[in-house]
Amino acid sequence: DSGVTQTPKHLITATGQRVTLRCSPRSGDLSVYWYQQSLDQGLQFLIQYYNGEERAKGNILERFSAQQFPDLHSELNLSSLELGDSALYFCASSVAPGDTQYFGPGTRLTVL
Amino acid sequence: TQLLEQSPQFLSIQEGENLTVYCNSSSVFSSLQWYRQEPGEGPVLLVTVVTGGEVKKLKRLTFQFGDARKDSSLHITAAQPGDTGLYLCALYNFNKFYFGSGTKLNVKP
Numbered sequence: 001d002s003g004v005t006q007t008p009k010h011l012i013t014a015t016g017q018r019v020t021l022r023c024s025p026r027s028g029d030l031s032v033y034w035y036q037q038s039l040d041q042g043l044q045f046l047i048q049y050y051n052g053e054e055r056a057k058g059n060i061l062e063r064f065s066a067q068q069f070p071d072l073h074s075e076l077n078l079s080s081l082e083l084g085d086s087a088l089y090f091c092a093s094s095v096a097p098g099d100t101q102y103f104g105p106g107t108r109l110t111v112l
Numbered sequence: 113t114q115l116l117e118q119s120p121q122f123l124s125i126q127e128g129e130n131l132t133v134y135c136n137s138s139s140v141f142s143s144l145q146w147y148r149q150e151p152g153e154g155p156v157l158l159v160t161v162v163t164g165g166e167v168k169k170l171k172r173l174t175f176q177f178g179d180a181r182k183d184s185s186l187h188i189t190a191a192q193p194g195d196t197g198l199y200l201c202a203l204y205n206f207n208k209f210y211f212g213s214g215t216k217l218n219v220k221p
Contacts, residue, residue, distance in 0.1 A: 035211075100160065
């Protein structure tokens with residue numbers, strides 16, 4: 001158990017819909033990262049937050065957005081969902097940017 | 113742009129065999145991390161290598177960082193079915209973590 005929690009574990013939805021994925025970092029960690037992993041692919045970095053502020057953006061689509069709240073939990077919002085958005089979405093946290101990151105168990109999103 | 117290239121993509125071996133997987137970049141990097149990911153779970157950090165030429169051992173796993181800090185290898189001695197998983201290398205650059213596409217290892221009993 002990494003100490004990072006993600007909900008929900010599984011999500012099945014339809015094209016065009018909007019979903020929110022939630023992440024609670026390890027106690028004491030100020031940085032949160034979001035990643036997308038498609039079938040048999042490596043991890044694609046989406047976005048990083050540090051202490052509530054956006055710090056870095058990767059290949060995140062405009063249909064996707066995220067935020068980190070004052071209690072340091074983070075949410076990833078995915079809208080106008082397409083079939084190709086089906087993937088595992090991981091959250092990771094670290095004490096500070098670039099420090100060792102600990103991954104949550106992921107949310108498996110299936111878009112039908 | 114793929115910063116990190118991993119090879120081989122797939123590896124299927126018998127229990128007890130040795131294996132080496134590789135992570136290469138055209139750029140010099142200051143440090144490199146190796147992770148193992150089991151199906152349906154998040155990656156778990158195995159090791160971070162920092163110094164060129166560095167060798168780190170974790171039980172039957174040996175990690176090496178190239179002298180020029182552009183490549184790294186992971187050697188597993190006497191592989192066991194519990195070693196099965198996706199092995200990923202990653203680096204931190206420009207405020208982002210970049211991951212290789214991984215080596216999927218299957219160790220058959």
